[in-house]
Amino acid sequence: MDLKIVTGPKIGVVPLMGTRLGQEASMAHIWHQDEAKGGWRVYPLESASGGGVVVEDGVAEISWHRSDNAGDGVWVLEAAESVRVNGESLLIPFRVLEERDEIVLPSGRLLYFSKEGRARVTPLPHGTVEVCCARCRQPIAVGSPSVACPACGAYHHQADDLPCWTYAPRCSLCDQPTALDADYHFTPEAL
Ligand SMILES: [Zn+2]
Numbered sequence: 450m451d452l453k454i455v456t457g458p459k460i461g462v463v464p465l466m467g468t469r470l471g472q473e474a475s476m477a478h479i480w481h482q483d484e485a486k487g488g489w490r491v492y493p494l495e496s497a498s499g500g501g502v503v504v505e506d507g508v509a510e511i512s513w514h515r516s517d518n519a520g521d522g523v524w525v526l527e528a529a530e531s532v533r534v535n536g537e538s539l540l541i542p543f544r545v546l547e548e549r550d551e552i553v554l555p556s557g558r559l560l561y562f563s564k565e566g567r568a569r570v571t572p573l574p575h576g577t578v579e580v581c582c583a584r585c586r587q588p589i590a591v592g593s594p595s596v597a598c599p600a601c602g603a604y605h606h607q608a609d610d611l612p613c614w615t616y617a618p619r620c621s622l623c624d625q626p627t628a629l630d631a632d633y634h635f636t637p638e639a640l
């Protein structure tokens with residue numbers, strides 16, 4: 450699938466085909482400016498094995514590399530020396546991307562990398578240890594509706610009779626807003 454996400458200096462985005470490996474990886478995204486409509490937009494990076502995006506005709510490529518734990522991987526920027534990250538030229542053509550890294554392409558185009566997720570209600574996944582709700586401290590049954598805080602990872606019930614996640618405006622352990630349609634905490638506009 451070829452998908453051009455902006456007009457002007459080429460950003461060709463080519464998600465490669467593969468198996469989705471983990472929710473954490475699929476939360477990674479890049480912020481880019483939509484020159485036609487203005488404003489910042491999110492482009493999700495696929496968690497496909499080895500998949501990634503090619504930005505500006507191969508000058509920079511962002512790909513996902515799996516570590517030993519399934520679903521726990523790192524995003525690596527492979528780029529020409531003319532690409533700058535957080536104001537620095539790359540000394541080697543690879544760099545592991547960290548939260549809120551600023552990527553400046555030779556054309557001057559600015560991108561930001563983020564792994565921040567948004568709160569979603571999902572069935573509690575199977576695990577080896579019992580998970581207790583961070584709000585009410587009661588166990589959460591495997592398969593029951595729950596929300597993992599996108600910032601701190603704490604699990605909360607989120608069923609009609611136990612709406613622990615949305616019970617308060619913030620996560621019970623951190624300051625992440627609990628609105629289920631909440632926007633990203635980090636946006637380039639906030640800089
Ligand atoms: Zn609860």
Ligand SMILES: [Zn+2]
Pocket residue numbers: 598599600601602603620621622623624625
């Ligand atoms: Zn939290």
